[in-house]
Amino acid sequence: MFPAPFEYVAPSTLDQAIRLLQQHGPDARLLAGGQSLIPMMRFRLANPRVLIDLHRIPGLDFLEEAQGVLRIGAMVRHRTVERAPLIQQRYPLLADAARVIADPIVRNRGTLGGSIAHADPAGDWGAALLAAKAEVVITGPRGRRIRQRAMPLEEFFVGPFMTALEPGEIVTEIRVPAPGPREAGAYLKIERKVGDFAVVAVGVQIALDADGICRKAGIGLCAVGPTSLRAQEAEEWLVGKRLDEAVIARAGELAAAASQPNSDTRGPAEYKRDMVRVLTIRALRKALERIPGA
């Protein structure tokens, strides 16, 4: 199928993009990788009258760790995150997640920022970045100026395909705290076939202190709620404890209780809820294996 007619523009600065968004209001949408938006437009689930392509704007595709923060520009492709040595070595949670997004060809085009802004509750980055305790940086207008603001990712997702973006605002960066010495994560996904959306997926990030007690935990759930979900009670349960099998098992139960899956073509709700429990346990085990001496 074909998208409805629209007008296309590819500004070369962020200023211009913001101005265009303001000019055209809710009729306009941003185009990043297009691997979620274009399929929606082909089904006429999205019918923007104006499409603002971000590809010509420089400076949105950085990936670096500096001063304790991993900074990823919104236009960084999934593929770039997947292959970056920095990510593979220091951010295994993100490396795991990048590898299971759609398929390798879609990953050549799709972007991290586009995925976050699209806010599909079945989007892998949402759950992985929630577990990583990420922040999203938003650039937008304030009067005649441009300003940036940052917010925790869990505040950014407000509903299915709905975010806290105000008119004229653009996601420009995602920030993730750099890992400590005894910290690692993992992302596990059940899918019906390669490249599919998750039946269920879970991302975890844990940090241990010198005595092996958990001092930080992040658990993100994919495709089991109206948004990507944070399993807060499960996280709080883990902190302050030694992560033995019994503690991990209980975390799995708490994560499952935090999920709100629907029954659909990918499975019944009870199955999905139990898979949240199973994947949380397996992901925690995998993360622990990745911590030297754990």
Add this chain to the structure above:
Amino acid sequence: MPARKGKRTTGAPRVPTRKAAEAVRPAARQRIRVTVNGRPYEAEVEARTLLVYFIRDTLGLTGTHVGCDTTTCGACTVLLNGEAVKSCTVFAVQADGAEIMTVEGLAKDGELHPLQKAFWEHHGLQCGFCTPGMLMAAYAFLKENPRPSEEEIRIAISGNLCRCTGYMNIVKAIQHAAQEMAAR
């Protein structure tokens, strides 16, 4: 010396003037220039024209196929500036100024590319509908990874669906092509 009147003293970027903003005007149609298999083309397209339909209908290069409407099957895979993309999920206007390679660009001077020969010799196709996409995905992949393992090949073509072969001979064909190309 006093600050000049009207000079911006904050560090915040200036929102562009009306004149600058008008230079960036959305358009429903656009003239695009692309190079396809080394040949330049120029055409006017609707903004909503997908690259796969531009390639097939406007340029007449029907080797690139449309096999689904969900960005799943990969039969539409082409190279855009050297990278494999699903051309059903890119607008032609996004390819303005780009270099595109389609399956028609694989053979050189009437001689089949090693990948094409290998698909033929190792029975890597039955109906042939997925084959252009498989060839382009494999071509892009082998450029980056000329000595892949079987598992790496399977992952690389995981965005390309085949309903006929069960993939065994596709993987075999790609393995043989890789060996042949590495030997050159």
